[in-house]
Amino acid sequence: MISYIAKRLLSGLVTVWFIATATFLGMHAVPGDPLLNDKAVTPEVRASLEAAYGLDKPLPQQYVIYLSNMLQGDFGISFTQKNRRVNDIIRDHFPVSAMLGLLALTIAALGGITWGAITALYRDRLPDVLIMLLVVFAVSVPSFVFAALGQLVVLKFNQLIGHSVIPVAGWGTFKHMLMPSLVLGLGTMAYLTRLMRSSMLEVADTDYIRTARAKGLSAPRIFFKHQLRNAILPVITVLGPAIAAITTGGFVVELVFAIPGLGRYFVQAVQQLDYTVIMGTTVFYGAFLVFMVIAVDIIYGFVDPRIRVDKVGA
């Protein structure tokens, strides 16, 4: 098990290095000049800025400097917020995104498993058709529509009550997090519902369910102990990437609800060609995704005794 984990971690590191290199090359290949602004600057100011960010050096040298700084855990200084370290940006804003993402994922996972189980239970009957219709809706409508809609609902609700019950936007208390995390989790919830439904139906046709029934076990016991527990495995598999996707995909939600998350910086950096922030956030998120997947694989073994990873190799 330990050698397996070590192997996975090592391959994870290689993946992260690859992400860093690809991002570096891609970023410099994108047309545009990060140092340009609306108003032109004198050649002297330009030279001074280039020197400050090391852009006056040849690209291979920049790459080496960048990699060695990254190994020391230093992502440099932002191009737009000219005296803020990228490390500080990640440190200040990732917890916010993570919090929002975690809450959204909790909502998505609980909702997805519940709705998925219900649809499978009521297969082809009214609850199934109704829920699946909503699922199609939730999957196909983009998150900015849900975000705007969610905010409007909160506003109308507050106006109905006569004073502000749930905040329209902002960050700080649990109340602030409710609507944004619901909006953010909706898409994933719909996806998980579909996954859970098909997985449940697949398990329902297996031999051991029939055996359980033949043994005379009670319906709830079959449902929880045999069907649900087996059907939940694929859902856990996608949770890892889903965590990463949800904590990085919150850009629109963060914008609409004025949440100081990292997603905003991530997207704005690309728009502004803020080299250091692009590199910092991409490598950080890349590493986050890679290690989430590894973590899920390891946890997987604990959830399902049949596929203890070390025995697979043996």
Next chain:
Amino acid sequence: MITRHLNRTIRALALCSMVVLAASPGSGVAQDIAVDRARNEISIVMTEEPQWLNTVRATDAVSFIVLDHITEGLMSYDQQNRLTGGVAERWELTDTRATFWLRRDARWSDGKPVTAHDFVFAWQQVADPRNAAEYSFFMRAFTNGEQITQGKLDPTLLGVRALDDYTLEADLTQPTAYFLELVTFISFRPVREDFYRAQGQAYAADVQNMISNGPFTLTKWVHGAELRMEKNPHYWNRDAIHLSAINVPYITSDANARMNLYMDNKIVMATGLDSSATKTAMYNRQKMLSFSDGTVFFIEFNHRPDRLTRNLNLRRAMQAVFDAAELTYKVIGLPGNIPGVSLFPVWLDGTEKKLSEEFPPPVVEIDADKAREYLELARQELGIDEFPPLSLLLSDTPSSIKQAEYFQNVMARELGLQVILDRQIFKQRLAKMTAGDFDMVAAGWGPDYNDPMTFADLFASWNLNNRGRYVSEVYDNHVKRAQSTTNTRIRNRAFGDLAQVIHDDVVILPQYERGYIYVQDARVDGVRRRRFGGDPNYNYAFIKPES
């Protein structure tokens, strides 16, 4: 069995949510209300995080808004937006020299006096090329300024001196009629050397790394989330400041979110509304106000010799079919904008009246027949059988695409000219503009200070912002004429002549002067909208007594 499972699950979930709540970052609780009468505070929203609250290096609009509350220059603007003394109590301006006598009671937020040395130090920092201040070119107003900004002379040789702690003297390279307006600009704010040097790279990065001399001080800055400015007890004119604090509990560039926050009574003003937020305001019967932010938008031609657009008759043809009024009213269709007629916007002051009244801009006559004659002339002069497609460079925002498509349509319909839209992201549009890789570009210009010169020298041959490389001796001479004197009549005459040259030479096609619809809480008054510096400004804002 099932219940035990459930119990365990519930317990685990409860634990999870507790961990989640405990891990909630310390951004604090956002201020809950737009107008807090009891505490005498208001709440506002900002579109972005201030990039750097360092007056030497700041360039972005949001930093300017904050800095206009927490710092003050030698000169300032009063409640009615009229020029008045700031840190300077008295001043004298001649063709070659500016002298300022500072108030003895102007103080930094730590109680120490604001002295002439603070200004000398600040201006040297801005001029020093090692600081890479993007507004360093303003320091060329002073003797030796140009050589210092080029790194050829030491910054201490800048033609600015502190005669004593409270007297500042500056040598000007040329008569600068607008110098008093110019020193209101953020780059001319004082910086205290001991504090600046002690902070090093961290200067103005956080609340504890800054010191202010303005009506307010920054007391809270949670990056990306929240700011709070409190009344500065050391500010010399504190009796004129009414609010105890200004909260910025929200930062979002989403106009609809700002409108929703406004309607939820969380902020006192929602401005910069886009078409959808404007509609929301209308449906909700909000009282709408409009404000022209001073920026002029135009299509700039590439005058480089290798471009077809260098041909005057081609440009004339396009001018004769381009109707700015139709663009503004029918295509953009948002209230607040006015059709562009000149590089010089209508709000600029002249000698007695507005500049546009004293020197009305030349009128463009829309005449498709005439245009086709110009085009035929152009074709012959250029010696080509048919016009190849011309490129129009623009940014990739929905509104600029709409405007460009209108332009494309007009040129095809009236002149049979094919225009190719070159849509680029912000930084790439700038890169192509700077490199001259365009035939036409959708551009704009906002004023830095309150004088027509902030527009007039834009197309001077030496201006780095003249990205179409328009070169005209006549134009340059008119600019130099306006720069050679402080006599407003002579200067305004020169600006009038410049407007004529721009029209006759078709340097640009004016599109529109930007205006915004905004909504403001009726309980608050004294908010100033500004065309230069930070907008809006709440220095003199107050909460109206309950009626």
